[in-house]
Amino acid sequence: MSDRNEIDALIDLMARLPGLGPRSARRAVLHLIRKRALLLQPLADAMGAVAASARECLNCGNVGTAEICPICADERRGNGQLCVVEDVADLWAMERSGVFKGRYHVLGGTLSALDSVGPEELRIPQLVHRVETEAITEVILALNATVDGQTTAHYIADQLETRVELTSLAQGVPIGGELDYLDDGTITAALNARKRI
Numbered sequence: 001m002s003d004r005n006e007i008d009a010l011i012d013l014m015a016r017l018p019g020l021g022p023r024s025a026r027r028a029v030l031h032l033i034r035k036r037a038l039l040l041q042p043l044a045d046a047m048g049a050v051a052a053s054a055r056e057c058l059n060c061g062n063v064g065t066a067e068i069c070p071i072c073a074d075e076r077r078g079n080g081q082l083c084v085v086e087d088v089a090d091l092w093a094m095e096r097s098g099v100f101k102g103r104y105h106v107l108g109g110t111l112s113a114l115d116s117v118g119p120e121e122l123r124i125p126q127l128v129h130r131v132e133t134e135a136i137t138e139v140i141l142a143l144n145a146t147v148d149g150q151t152t153a154h155y156i157a158d159q160l161e162t163r164v165e166l167t168s169l170a171q172g173v174p175i176g177g178e179l180d181y182l183d184d185g186t187i188t189a190a191l192n193a194r195k196r197i
């Protein structure tokens with residue numbers, strides 16, 4: 001049993017997914033093979049389609065299939081509010097809660113001296129540009145309550161404070177908590193109780 005085959009290769013790839021390890025990957029692959037017609041083939045087709053079409057919105061960094069995502073393309077979302085999030089998962093969490101009616105800006109991470117992530121590695125220059133060129137009246141910082149998240153929030157506040165009203169989500173957000181892990185009610189409460197910076 002020394003020859004590595006396609007099934008082993010698939011297990012190795014699956015084991016790299018967040019939340020999965022080698023053991024869960026083996027179980028998942030076995031399950032997929034048993035449900036070949038019902039699950040494995042449709043999954044392979046869906047993955048092929050997403051691999052061919054997924055891209056980042058040129059405006060906000062959301063992940064979708066178009067150059068400009070549906071939120072940026074929707075005129076009704078242009079209400080002057082811009083919500084800044086670290087990651088696409090946070091944007092999707094806000095959208096699931098359905099409470100926010102404006103547009104987003106995805107930074108793609110946080111500033112980190114340790115990992116030498118500077119403003120240029122994030123989409124901060126694009127954020128400043130949007131505030132200068134779009135009709136934005138309020139920037140809502142919905143960054144995680146981690147040290148790096150708060151450092152990033154302060155940096156952005158320094159860049160924008162003279163240009164636009166700045167608010168941040170209320171601290172209903174648990175320390176170290178990420179938006180994606182919050183339930184919709186908590187996100188709604190944190191947005192409604194947001195405060196001026």
Ligand SMILES: [Zn+2]
Nearest residue numbers: 057060069072
């Ligand atoms: Zn967009």
